[in-house]
Amino acid sequence: MFEIVPVARVASPLVDRSDAPRQGDEGAPPAWIVFEQPFLEAARDLSEGDDVLVLTWLDRAERDVLTTRPRDDPTRPELGVFSTRSPDRPNPIGLHRVRILAIEGPRVQVADLEALDGTPVVDVKPVLDADRER
Amino acid sequence: MFEIVPVARVASPLVDRSDAPRQGDEGAPPAWIVFEQPFLEAARDLSEGDDVLVLTWLDRAERDVLTTRPRDDPTRPELGVFSTRSPDRPNPIGLHRVRILAIEGPRVQVADLEALDGTPVVDVKPVLDADRER
Numbered sequence: 001m002f003e004i005v006p007v008a009r010v011a012s013p014l015v016d017r018s019d020a021p022r023q024g025d026e027g028a029p030p031a032w033i034v035f036e037q038p039f040l041e042a043a044r045d046l047s048e049g050d051d052v053l054v055l056t057w058l059d060r061a062e063r064d065v066l067t068t069r070p071r072d073d074p075t076r077p078e079l080g081v082f083s084t085r086s087p088d089r090p091n092p093i094g095l096h097r098v099r100i101l102a103i104e105g106p107r108v109q110v111a112d113l114e115a116l117d118g119t120p121v122v123d124v125k126p127v128l129d130a131d132r133e134r
Numbered sequence: 135m136f137e138i139v140p141v142a143r144v145a146s147p148l149v150d151r152s153d154a155p156r157q158g159d160e161g162a163p164p165a166w167i168v169f170e171q172p173f174l175e176a177a178r179d180l181s182e183g184d185d186v187l188v189l190t191w192l193d194r195a196e197r198d199v200l201t202t203r204p205r206d207d208p209t210r211p212e213l214g215v216f217s218t219r220s221p222d223r224p225n226p227i228g229l230h231r232v233r234i235l236a237i238e239g240p241r242v243q244v245a246d247l248e249a250l251d252g253t254p255v256v257d258v259k260p261v262l263d264a265d266r267e268r
Binding site (some may be wrong): 001003004005006010023039041042043044045046050052053055058061066067079080081082083084085089090091093095097120121122123124125126128131 | 135136137138139140141157173174175176177178179180184186187189191193200201212213214215216217218219223224225229231254256257258259262265
């Protein structure tokens with residue numbers, strides 16, 4: 001068992017899970033990532049226009065779910081959660097590919113983030129070619 | 135602070151950080167992901183040929199590093215770790231895009247995994263188009 005620490009929080013107009021799109025490219029609004037002071041130095045080289053992977057801790061997800069119907073669609077077969085992007089999974093880590101729109105001090109604005117207001121951010125990584133295809 | 139649980143472990147010929155390639159497409163060997171019994175059900179629909187994202191907990195990384203020189207290259211400028219893929223970062227989550235080569239009971243063989251033997255696996259997700267580009 002390991003301890004994961006929030007390095008930032010999401011500030012977003014999305015406050016309820018039923019309002020959130022399933023994926024960021026399905027109409028998620030821009031949101032702010034507000035870094036905690038001890039981790040600001042790690043974020044100092046993020047720039048407007050960068051494409052980054054934001055890893056969140058989906059703190060309103062259920063961790064004891066092992067199978068689910070994708071998109072809660074009753075016509076689809078139940079799948080093991082490691083074959084889905086459901087937030088409900090043993091370690092509810094969200095992975096969001098977003099573009100940085102603006103930076104204001106400790107606040108970084110990003111496009112298309114489908115995470116709820118207050119969601120902890122646990123990591124930010126640059127996108128690599130190897131993430132896309134090979 | 136949140137608790138993250140290993141759902142599997144990596145079995146790999148890579149045993150030392152100095153042997154590991156920087157990225158999976160730089161000569162990492164095939165490796166096995168061995169699921170823990172309580173999480174097998176979540177992995178039941180993984181199939182040979184699937185491209186998946188494997189999230190690891192890089193348990194030999196340093197968590198108090200906020201800036202680093204990419205690839206330990208002294209000619210490069212120091213960067214905040216959120217602009218690098220260094221394993222040394224506040225939450226040392228590794229993100230690996232790999233293809234499933236074979237499945238044998240609780241063991242899933244994948245190509246090009248640059249994680250050390252024994253590394254905890256914390257999540258597996260299918261690759262989405264949105265991870266690649268938009």
